[in-house]
Amino acid sequence: MEANPDEPHGAAVVADGFGLKGPRGWVFREIGFEAAPGSLVAIEGPSGSGRTCLLLALSGRMKTQEGHAEVAGLALPRRMAAVRRISALGPVPGVSDLDPALTVAEHLRERALLQRRFDGSLKALLRRPAERSAAARARIDEALAAAGLDLATLPKGDRTSVRDLERLEALRLSVALALVGRPRLLALDDTDLKLSDADRAEAWALLRSVAASGTTVLAVCSEAPEGALRVSTATRRAATGAAAAENVPAGDADAPAAEPAADAGDDTAKSTKSTKTTKTTKTADTTSTAKTEKTVKTEEGEADALAETGRA
Structure with a gap:
């Protein structure tokens, strides 16, 4: 089915009271924001505040228990499978890691084959092999250009192993692999992790350009850059903790407050009195x-x- 030219390529993202509860309590809660198609959304907060889980939930890869969210009009968590079809993951540790033993060319070739096998149309599968190869090459070139990755600048060109890539080059490769499928939503984790100030600026410039081309970008970071739509998990986590502290059982609420510490003599007297009482x-x-x-x-x-x- 051909895409409607009047419809924005990017996916609008809306969340209202969005929350995920795990075995140890709430991972994140009361998340609410609205992002237009082609927005750059920065999910900020300290490590352990639920940033990655929120990213996976909004990309249809983790089921939530509270609130409401929509991606391109698809309700979550009911339409998780449909959201996965229009979204792609960039670097997410433990989920979409690059294989350090493979070369850049092998990663790109593998992604093109998977794209053609699982996401290609029936018409594309019936093309002649030469036409399929040319179409795959065009997609790869388009994704590399969008990610700003020039294979000629790598130490061994496209035969460079992932383990030999710099952090920013690996980030660009992950983004390029995600863009091969031309997703409407791009989600990536640890955007600014282990990057120098100069590389961090380049990384955010890359994501701004991807968003400007029409793809909505969700990026986890420790600190949101200027111009991005900020969604903080740290603030929501703190608010949840304060609400939990207010809901103290009646018996605990009536308990007396702790007395100030007494001097050594008082402690000895109290201890002696307690011993006599026990005897x-x-x-x-x-x-x-x-x-x-x-x-x-x-x-x-x-x-x-x-x-x-x-x-x-």
């Missing part, structure tokens, strides 16, 4: 136990006397 309690318990045993023995003696009288 008194133990003595009372011993006396009570002795009385109980005496009563039981008396009752048993009376029972035996009655039994002997009955025998007599």
Whole structure:
């Protein structure tokens, strides 16, 4: 099916009260924002604040339990599969890592084959092999140009192994691989991780250019750049913690406040008093136990006397 030329290529993203709960509690909660097609959305916050989970949830790869979100009009989490078809992942550690043993050319060739096998139309599959190869080459060249990756500048050209790439070059390769499928939404994690100030500026310039071409970009970072739509998970996590602190059970709420620390003499006196109280309690318990045993023995003696009288 041909795309509607009047429809924006990028996907609009809307979230309202969006939340994900894990085995240890809320990962993120009360996330709300609106992003137009072709926006650059920076998901910022410290490590462990739920940034990656929010990224995966908005790209249809993690199921949420609270709130509402839509990507290109597709409701989440009900239409997760449909969202996955129009979105692509850039670098996400543990999910879409590059293989350090493969070369750049092998990564590109593999992605083109997967694209043709799983996302290609029936008409494309019926083309002659020469036409399919030319179409795949055109897609790869288009993606490399959009990602700003010039193979001629690499140490061994397209035969350069991923392990020999610089951090920014690896980022560009991951973005190029994601753009081979011409997605409407591009999601990537750790955008500014281990980058110098100059490389960080280049990385954000790359993502701005991708967004300017019409593809909506969701990028996880520690600090959002200027001009990006900021979505903070740290603020929402703090607000959730404050709300949880307010919901204290009635018994705990009535508990007395902690007293200020006393000096050493008071501590000794309190300790001695506590020891005396404990000894008194133990003595009372011993006396009570002795009385109980005496009563039981008396009752048993009376029972035996009655039994002997009955025998007599």
